[in-house]
Amino acid sequence: MMKRVNLIRRIDFAWAVEREDPSKKQKSEGASAKEGTSTSQQQWPWQSLVENLQLAHQELSVIIDLINTVEANDAVTVAGMTRPKQLPNEHLSDLAVSTATKLQCFRNLGKYFKQSAKSLEEQIAREARFYGALIRLQQNWKIKRHRLVAAASGNEGFYIDLFDNSLYDSAAIFRPSSLSTIPIEHDAAGMLAVNLPRKSCHSLQFEVLGLSSASNLGKSGETKTSAGGNDSSKEPGKEYASNDERVREIHLTLREVHRAIHDEQVFDLVNREACNPSLVNDETNGSSHRNTTETSCVPSASVDGAKFGGSINQRNWGSQVHLVYRTPYVHLVSHPTWHSRTSSWTLSVKIPQSILHAGSQIPMPTAAAVKNIRSQFWTRVLVIDDSIRVEGEGAPNVVGLFRGRPDSVSSINGYDCDLVDLPIILLQQLETVVFLVVLCVLIRRSLVRLSSGCTRKPLLLVSKRQRDFLSLAFELDQGEIVRLVAHVDPEDTQGCISWWLTVDDGIVEEHKLHPDMSDVESESRKFLGYLSLEVLYSTLLDFLNLCSC
Amino acid sequence: MNKGGVGLGGGAGGGAGPTAAAAAAAAQKQKTLLQRVDTDIGNLVDNFGFLVNVARVNDPPVRNSQESFMMEMRAARMVQAADSLLKLVSELKQTAIFSGFASLNDHVDQRMEEFNKLAENTNGRLARIGEEAAASLKELESHYYSSTLRTSVPE
Numbered sequence: 199m200m201k202r203v204n205l206i207r208r209i210d211f212a213w214a215v216e217r218e219d220p221s222k223k224q225k226s227e228g229a230s231a232k233e234g235t236s237t238s239q240q241q242w243p244w245q246s247l248v249e250n251l252q253l254a255h256q257e258l259s260v261i262i263d264l265i266n267t268v269e270a271n272d273a274v275t276v277a278g279m280t281r282p283k284q285l286p287n288e289h290l291s292d293l294a295v296s297t298a299t300k301l302q303c304f305r306n307l308g309k310y311f312k313q314s315a316k317s318l319e320e321q322i323a324r325e326a327r328f329y330g331a332l333i334r335l336q337q338n339w340k341i342k343r344h345r346l347v348a349a350a351s352g353n354e355g356f357y358i359d360l361f362d363n364s365l366y367d368s369a370a371i372f373r374p375s376s377l378s379t380i381p382i383e384h385d386a387a388g389m390l391a392v393n394l395p396r397k398s399c400h401s402l403q404f405e406v407l408g409l410s411s412a413s414n415l416g417k418s419g420e421t422k423t424s425a426g427g428n429d430s431s432k433e434p435g436k437e438y439a440s441n442d443e444r445v446r447e448i449h450l451t452l453r454e455v456h457r458a459i460h461d462e463q464v465f466d467l468v469n470r471e472a473c474n475p476s477l478v479n480d481e482t483n484g485s486s487h488r489n490t491t492e493t494s495c496v497p498s499a500s501v502d503g504a505k506f507g508g509s510i511n512q513r514n515w516g517s518q519v520h521l522v523y524r525t526p527y528v529h530l531v532s533h534p535t536w537h538s539r540t541s542s543w544t545l546s547v548k549i550p551q552s553i554l555h556a557g558s559q560i561p562m563p564t565a566a567a568v569k570n571i572r573s574q575f576w577t578r579v580l581v582i583d584d585s586i587r588v589e590g591e592g593a594p595n596v597v598g599l600f601r602g603r604p605d606s607v608s609s610i611n612g613y614d615c616d617l618v619d620l621p622i623i624l625l626q627q628l629e630t631v632v633f634l635v636v637l638c639v640l641i642r643r644s645l646v647r648l649s650s651g652c653t654r655k656p657l658l659l660v661s662k663r664q665r666d667f668l669s670l671a672f673e674l675d676q677g678e679i680v681r682l683v684a685h686v687d688p689e690d691t692q693g694c695i696s697w698w699l700t701v702d703d704g705i706v707e708e709h710k711l712h713p714d715m716s717d718v719e720s721e722s723r724k725f726l727g728y729l730s731l732e733v734l735y736s737t738l739l740d741f742l743n744l745c746s747c
Numbered sequence: 748m749n750k751g752g753v754g755l756g757g758g759a760g761g762g763a764g765p766t767a768a769a770a771a772a773a774a775q776k777q778k779t780l781l782q783r784v785d786t787d788i789g790n791l792v793d794n795f796g797f798l799v800n801v802a803r804v805n806d807p808p809v810r811n812s813q814e815s816f817m818m819e820m821r822a823a824r825m826v827q828a829a830d831s832l833l834k835l836v837s838e839l840k841q842t843a844i845f846s847g848f849a850s851l852n853d854h855v856d857q858r859m860e861e862f863n864k865l866a867e868n869t870n871g872r873l874a875r876i877g878e879e880a881a882a883s884l885k886e887l888e889s890h891y892y893s894s895t896l897r898t899s900v901p902e
Binding site for chain 1: 798802804805806808811812814815818819822825826829830833836837840841843844845851854857858877880881884885888892
């Protein structure tokens, strides 16, 4: 206890005393300070700080000890504490200070509220623009959302799905393009931006082999190599463009991407077609390729039907064009049907007027009937999906011809056939018509001659029709049979219908009539050539004249 | 992919058949959202009331500074409540985009109309082109077959 009292006595209030005599001290301090500074410059510059801290530490420890002692109530006790009564102005100033503090606090709060209100308003405006644009996009495009991507990245995971399934068959390879999904992001201004993948080039242009002119089957879009964000940084004015314009631009971009995807799909389809030439005909190779590509470019759901119809049509076309080209009296009239799976043509045979007029110079009661012979006979071909229907005039009613009633002239045959048979059937129809019309005119002529008194006439035996030839046989006096044979051959390069004249004994079998072995001319067979109708008519007339009289 | 939809009408009541679960979920979702809205607005009101109550100036300045800290805290809470309300609004907008079936159907109908009109126009044009082409074809064919190219036999 004595130690503590001693310690208390040692409290040094010298500093208070010193403060009361500042003038005395300053002089002496000034003298010593200079000396002190000159020496302390060589010492550590923080020395004064350290000394001050040590002094403070000492004083603090003294005061703490004093407080402890007072607290313990050992040697020193507090006699009493009084606060002097505050003067009213002190009271008021205290009140003023606390009011001012409170006011300050409120002002700070007010600033804080205003700031947050502004930022919230900005956020509202930004979101309103974003969602407005998104809703407008949604009117035309499919918008979807990735939950997981939203959790991962800072964006909200919206994207536009441009995948189009309509051109794919179920068996086709399922390969969505890399452009199928386009992410929607917030750009620098917080507005909606569509980010195209970098270096996307959207032009397709290719030629089809075998054609002289390039056919641009792919449309070309613009080449875009930068994402939307770059544009906005280059043109800061764009940020202030109206929302409508931005949305319109985005629509354009999306449309271009969609078109590029569609072109890609079409290109794939065309490539597949070209590599699997299952629908290509041998004869018309170049045009068929173009036909199949053209038909397969129809972006419709019924692409299968179009392809198949196209191939059938094109094969028909090939055969018919040959027929028409090679036979001089056949005309082809096409009837365009605006249905991709149906097509129809008419082959018509026109009898030259010279033949008809020759018969009309007869002064007979049936002369008037001659004028009623129609000069055109038709065969109609109708292709619907994969069935072919051929309709044509059959045997003209000979009796009706003579009686001069034009309405009962001919009956109409119609039948369905296969593709393989089509050329043959067409040629057969032609043959029937040609043959029988010429026959009618001839018979009329011979009747005329009969009526004018000529006795001998060739006896018409039979007209046979086989698969690829027709024959008209006449019997002569000596029992010989002269045949006029027409051979139809669609692959013949010079003409489809060739005429042969054969003479034989009448016991010939049918297979010998077949001109397979028959490019050979013998004594019994003579090749007449590819006759036009006038030549045929005059040949027959001469022949009959020869035979009869 | 789409967010669950909030029923456009009132509560589900008795949703029959296979949509019972969906209707119940929708009602639940709607209740949750309403609860959130109520919480947030309650927060705002309470905190503002406290701010106003505490505006009185006290004598010992200690209480003043204590109150100032509390006031700052309440203000922060108010701003947070406002923010969560805004988030709610954007959630609702997203829901409207993905599950607002009435408007989606309207959009689809509109597009269908437009496309149908376009298709009709195109068909009309194609038909006209076809007719013109057929007429020209007939004319050309007749010219061809009566021309000198065909009157001599092409052997």
